[in-house]
Amino acid sequence: MRQLLPVLDVSPGTVGAPAAPAPRVAPALDVGVVEFATEDTVLPRFHVWTLGCQMNRSDSEEMAGALLSSGCSEAAGMDDADLIVINSCAIRETAEQKIIGRMGVFGRLKAANPALRVVLTGCSVRADENVDLRRRYPQIDLFLRPDEEPELTARLGLAGLTTPGGLGGTPGGPGSARFARVGRGTAATADRLPGTRAAAVATGSVARGSDISAWLPIIYGCDKTCTYCIVPFSRGPERSRPFDQILDEARSLADAGYQEVTLLGQNVNSYGHDLPPEERFKGVGEQRRLGRDLDLRGRPDMAALLRAIDGLRTADGLPAIPRLRFVTSHPWDLTDRLIAAIAECPSVCEHLHLPVQSGDDGVLRRMGRQYTAEAYLSLVERLRSAIPGISLSTDVICGFSGESERAFENTLALLQRVGFDQVFAAAFSVRPGTPAARLVDDVTPAEKRARLNRLLDLQERISRDRNAAWLGRTTEVLVDGVRPERAHGHDGGIENAGERLTGRNREHRLVHLAGLPELVGRRVPVIIERTGPYALAGRLLA
Numbered sequence: 001m002r003q004l005l006p007v008l009d010v011s012p013g014t015v016g017a018p019a020a021p022a023p024r025v026a027p028a029l030d031v032g033v034v035e036f037a038t039e040d041t042v043l044p045r046f047h048v049w050t051l052g053c054q055m056n057r058s059d060s061e062e063m064a065g066a067l068l069s070s071g072c073s074e075a076a077g078m079d080d081a082d083l084i085v086i087n088s089c090a091i092r093e094t095a096e097q098k099i100i101g102r103m104g105v106f107g108r109l110k111a112a113n114p115a116l117r118v119v120l121t122g123c124s125v126r127a128d129e130n131v132d133l134r135r136r137y138p139q140i141d142l143f144l145r146p147d148e149e150p151e152l153t154a155r156l157g158l159a160g161l162t163t164p165g166g167l168g169g170t171p172g173g174p175g176s177a178r179f180a181r182v183g184r185g186t187a188a189t190a191d192r193l194p195g196t197r198a199a200a201v202a203t204g205s206v207a208r209g210s211d212i213s214a215w216l217p218i219i220y221g222c223d224k225t226c227t228y229c230i231v232p233f234s235r236g237p238e239r240s241r242p243f244d245q246i247l248d249e250a251r252s253l254a255d256a257g258y259q260e261v262t263l264l265g266q267n268v269n270s271y272g273h274d275l276p277p278e279e280r281f282k283g284v285g286e287q288r289r290l291g292r293d294l295d296l297r298g299r300p301d302m303a304a305l306l307r308a309i310d311g312l313r314t315a316d317g318l319p320a321i322p323r324l325r326f327v328t329s330h331p332w333d334l335t336d337r338l339i340a341a342i343a344e345c346p347s348v349c350e351h352l353h354l355p356v357q358s359g360d361d362g363v364l365r366r367m368g369r370q371y372t373a374e375a376y377l378s379l380v381e382r383l384r385s386a387i388p389g390i391s392l393s394t395d396v397i398c399g400f401s402g403e404s405e406r407a408f409e410n411t412l413a414l415l416q417r418v419g420f421d422q423v424f425a426a427a428f429s430v431r432p433g434t435p436a437a438r439l440v441d442d443v444t445p446a447e448k449r450a451r452l453n454r455l456l457d458l459q460e461r462i463s464r465d466r467n468a469a470w471l472g473r474t475t476e477v478l479v480d481g482v483r484p485e486r487a488h489g490h491d492g493g494i495e496n497a498g499e500r501l502t503g504r505n506r507e508h509r510l511v512h513l514a515g516l517p518e519l520v521g522r523r524v525p526v527i528i529e530r531t532g533p534y535a536l537a538g539r540l541l542a
Contacts, residue, residue: 044082044115045075051098052089054327055264056122058215060087063121063152064207070153074207078105082115085152086140088122090230093429096124099137106139117141117156121149123234126433146235147220212480212521214258218246218305219265224330226357227368227435228397228428231266238267240275243300243308250309254320259478259523263305263326269333271302302326302333303341310345319347322523323478323506327353331379332370343386350387351508354379355395359414360407363400366439373414380418391507393422398455399448400428401439408451412458421466421509423459427452464533467509474541477511477526479503479519494532510535 046067050060063085068074075081084106089095099120110116120137121144133143142155208214221236222229246263253261265271300308312320324347331354342348358364361372371379383390396411415423427448430437443451480503499512501519505526512535513526519540526538 043071046083047075047081048085050087065205069205085119088124090123213260217264219271222266225368230431260323267330268326303338306341310347324348349506351391353393359411391421396425398451399443460533467531470528474527475505477503512537
């Protein structure tokens with residue numbers, strides 16, 4: 001179910017907006033120039049196809065909200081749409097291959113519906129690759145970089161023009177769009193102003209896919225130099241949203257009844273380092289009002305932000321947002337100050353996703369990860385000392401350039417020492433344009449797959465053992481859905497015994513339970529009666 005919630009107006013002059021050049025302001029959507037309109041000027045039915053990370057899912061909710069606010073309607077699927085928006089992922093080659101594999105489908109859909117237009121955005125779109133993209137994706141009509149997504153509705157009105165058109169400026173001037181026609185494709189790029197994505201989130205509504213859990217972006221881009229990663233090239237440098245703006249949006253989510261909010265960023269732990277001095281002191285005032293302390297420079301960092309959101313209370317004195325999560329964290333920026341905030345804030349869940357990528361120092365050095373395996377293990381020790389029972393998940397790349405058998409075994413050894421609750425692993429795939437593309441990809445595809453399978457087999461055993469420790473324990477589950485009724489089968493490595501409801505506990509473990517659909521959206525106590533490597537199953541306590 002889509003729930004429309006307002007997005008804060010952060011245009012120039014808004015309280016909390018950083019002192020920066022005025023962002024581009026997209027003109028109001030003019031129905032008369034929308035390429036997708038029919039003879040009756042009916043606005044298009046749209047479908048958003050999202051691949052990749054939580055940030056992409058959040059961005060898609062913003063774009064869907066903008067389209068709905070402009071009068072468009074949501075189609076049941078691609079077959080019924082007049083507009084398809086693809087929010088792409090470029091982290092791994094497989095995600096891009098999924099889109100390439102759909103080009104024939106889009107061609108057939110366009111033949112059946114000549115009004116259909118297809119937009120590609122997300123991390124696959126980079127300004128320096130537009131020519132490449134037009135050849136790779138021949139059925140795409142409009143390309144938008146991630147920082148241009150707030151302009152989606154305005155660009156749709158301009159997509160049919162054959163001459164340049166300005167976005168809040170004169171053609172070719174600052175803030176204007178430049179179009180290059182190649183067949184049916186329109187490659188759009190725009191002059192980028194400082195902080196555009198962070199300071200110019202589209203005013204309007206967010207079409208949230210859930211009325212239980214919500215994403216809340218706090219920082220865009222990444223300043224890290226991981227050699228394998230395309231994100232700094234596709235999403236740009238780190239830009240933090242203003243402290244007070246985030247806090248206001250958190251309040252609005254609490255007022256709307258959201259039970260869980262996840263703070264988003266490519267590296268949330270570095271939040272606030274780039275804010276101008278005046279913004280830092282706004283955060284100081286808010287923190288003092290809540291009786292919390294900041295770092296010595298008075299900077300509203302990630303720890304301060306967690307404490308501020310945790311400090312929001314209901315009339316009964318309970319946390320206004322019962323569950324607070326955040327992703328993704330870089331180990332380099334996970335300070336003791338932030339660990340203390342996680343431990344001391346009741347609403348912050350006892351789970352942390354902390355990508356390690358490899359357990360070998362040589363591989364970590366070639367990856368540009370800025371830490372050693374021992375430093376990572378020391379960080380895990382500090383986390384578990386401060387937050388007993390914390391659940392840890394991670395990312396691992398198998399077969400990175402120069403990874404020997406011994407190096408891979410060091411990664412397996414690290415997994416055993418840490419005892420992760422969940423691991424997201426993938427075979428290394430070279431991303432064009434990254435520093436790693438200049439390294440020798442010397443691990444064969446067959447060996448990459450073999451190492452990946454070995455790692456997953458090991459982690460399945462670790463996860464099975466860690467989940468078994470939950471047997472007989474009672475845990476709080478936020479029920480978030482109803483499963484299709486099945487008589488037989490397995491789900492999460494557990495035989496399905498008729499549990500219709502599903503949810504997650506504070507430690508982010510998937511839990512199945514029996515109960516009525518009316519429980520969806522509630523936090524309930526569940527005693528765990530069966531466990532598997534990927535899920536728990538239990539009984540609702542009265």
